[in-house]
Amino acid sequence: xxxxxxxxxxxxxxxxxxxxxxxxxxxxxxxxxxxxxxxxxxxxxxxxxxxxxxxxxxxxxxxxxxxxxxxxxxxxxxxxxxxxxxxxxxxxxxxxxxxxxxxxxxxxxxxxxxxxxxxxxxxxxxxxxxxxxxxxxxxxxxxxxxxxxxxxxxxxxxxxxxxxxxxxxxxxxxxxxxxxxxxxxxxxxxxxxxxxxxxxxxxxxxxx
Numbered sequence: 460x461x462x463x464x465x466x467x468x469x470x471x472x473x474x475x476x477x478x479x480x481x482x483x484x485x486x487x488x489x490x491x492x493x494x495x496x497x498x499x500x501x502x503x504x505x506x507x508x509x510x511x512x513x514x515x516x517x518x519x520x521x522x523x524x525x526x527x528x529x530x531x532x533x534x535x536x537x538x539x540x541x542x543x544x545x546x547x548x549x550x551x552x553x554x555x556x557x558x559x560x561x562x563x564x565x566x567x568x569x570x571x572x573x574x575x576x577x578x579x580x581x582x583x584x585x586x587x588x589x590x591x592x593x594x595x596x597x598x599x600x601x602x603x604x605x606x607x608x609x610x611x612x613x614x615x616x617x618x619x620x621x622x623x624x625x626x627x628x629x630x631x632x633x634x635x636x637x638x639x640x641x642x643x644x645x646x647x648x649x650x651x652x653x654x655x656x657x658x659x660x661x662x663x664x665x666x667x
Contacts, residue, residue: 552595554664560586563602563655577653581621585628587642588662594625597643597660618650625660 506514562584563569564577578584588594599620601613613619625640635644643660 552663552665554589554592554662556589556592556662558586558588558660558662560584560658561655562657564653565655578647578656579652579654581647581649582651583628583633583644583646584656584658585642585644586658586660587627588660591664592662593640593665594643595661595663597623597625597645597658599623599645599659600657602655602657613651613654616650617648618652618654619648620645621648622646 559570561568561570562575562578563571564575566573566575569575584599586597623643623645625642626644627636627639627642628634628644629636641662643658645656645658647654647656
């Protein structure tokens with residue numbers, strides 16, 4: 460009989476506990492004051508997302524720039540750089556001169572000698588630089604005392620020059636000397652008849 464009473468009592472306690480738990484789970488509490496909350500018991504995760512978002516403050520203004528720091532000590536001087544190699548200057552010229560040679564029928568104004576009959580019929584005329592110089596340029600001029608220094612006949616009859624270039628002649632073979640630019644050569648065509656002509660050459664010492 461005693462054993463049955465103990466079993467019944469235990470069963471009754473289990474039922475009371477169950478009812479109490481169910482009743483406790485169903486209860487709700489309304490917090491109306493911060494005094495009802497124990498300090499340190501609510502964390503950020505206990506708040507709603509909107510509440511957490513509202514707690515985030517806006518970005519503040521940029522602060523005033525602070526004063527410049529003290530300049531550091533001067534560093535050691537670096538090693539001297541290598542000096543650039545001097546550039547050689549370009550080759551130059553010196554001893555500039557202009558030389559002429561007059562082929563004229565006028566003995567007083569001729570360098571060819573007295574009694575000259577004039578340049579014509581395909582003749583070759585030359586002028587030389589001073590010794591040691593080379594020709595930089597050259598040219599010719601048909602002269603005529605009765606036509607203001609120009610040969611009017613050459614304009615009318617087609618007479619003129621067929622060659623004008625730097626060089627010297629080998630008169631023994633009547634050919635141009637190879638690799639010799641120490642003068643100027645001009646050849647007239649076969650329509651030129653006894654013309655007066657002056658040759659020019661521009662010469663200089665050339666450093667090679």
